[in-house]
Amino acid sequence: MSAPERIPSQQGVSTQEVLSQGELTVVGRITDASNAVLYGQVELAGRRLRCVYKPVSGERPLWDFPDGTLAEREVASYEVCRALGWDLVPPTVLRDGPLGAGMCQLWVGPAPEAADFARGAESLLALVEGEHPEPGWKAVGFAEVAEGRTALLVHADDARLRRLATLDAVINNADRKGGHLLPLPDGRLHGIDHGVTFHVDNKLRTLLWGWAGEPLPAEIRAALGRLADELADGRPLSRRLRELLTEAECQAVRERVAALLAAGAHPAPSGEWPAIPWPLV
Incomplete structure (x- = not known):
């Protein structure tokens, strides 16, 4: 299977238009x-x-999310990320296709047939011995790796990951696994698989808890402030989210952003929902 080539366009069509x-x-x-x-x-x-x-048509029914809504949630995640000013979610659109309506997202990273297709997250996540992380890493918690044996789950103390952790808190991501992290050789980081997001109840489940309770950096607070403005009634983002989500879900987004700004800190696990996804990858 030959890889598609990126051919310069004389008409200057955008990635969004192509998708x-x-x-x-x-x-x-x-x-x-x-x-x-x-x-x-x-x-x-x-x-x-x-x-x-x-x-x-290929979405599996879930007990806690309405059937047939995952594609819209993926697009809403992209729209919110873009409003924050972060290039973390690849361009994502809704469109018709050979199997009907669905989500279409720019592919990032190597093609599926490439030998290193599934690699990359190991530079950001690790299971290590001992009770404390090495410098440059943040502890998440202990995970059972064999019967009677545990290891410390850590993630990199990385500014890109920190923004992604903030995005997950805003969109209420219930499934941030290691396999959903795609670091690229040019230094960019992308997060994918945002179908189980925007629930009105607190369902944040992630491997990126290392900053829990720590103050939000100034650049993240500024981004959240811009997002709060864009979520106001009548703004383009607010209108767009109403096309993709319910009114209750839109209100919950505004409330989560306001809560983050008021607290000025990264959220901690609520204790009402499993905090870490399984499997980890």
Whole structure:
């Protein structure tokens, strides 16, 4: 299977336009995903991009999220991330495709057939011996790695991860696993798989608890302040989220942002919901 080439466009079509309007061709399926996750390509005006296509028809029903809403939540996560000013979630759109309406997202990183497709998160997460992390790492908690044996789960004390942890708190991400972290060779970091987000109840479940209770850096507080402004009634982001989420979910986003700004600190586990996803990857 040959990889799609990135061909310069004379018409200057944007990535969003290619994703939303381009001809979508399914190339294969990511087989280890719980829902239907299809690898493909989109092409418009001579520009061809790799993409992920998740049709609504392939979504597995969940007990705590309405059926057929995961694609909209993925798009809403991208819109909120963009409003924060962070390039952490790849461009994501809703569109029709070969299997019906669904989410289409720019593919980042190596192609699925590449040998290092599943690698990358190990530079950001680790299980280590001892009770305290080394410098440059933050402790999350102890995990059982064998019968009667535990190891300390740690993540990098990385500014990109810290922004992602803040985004997860805003969107109420219930499933931030290690496999959802995609660091790229050029220094960028992307987070993917944001379907179980925006619930009105506190469901934050993540591997990025290392900053729990610590003050939010000034640049994150500033980003949250900008987001609060964009969530006000009548603003474009507020109108867009109402197209993707319920009114109660939109209100819950505003309340979570206000709570983060009022506390001035990263949230801690509530104790009302499992704090760490399983499996870890």
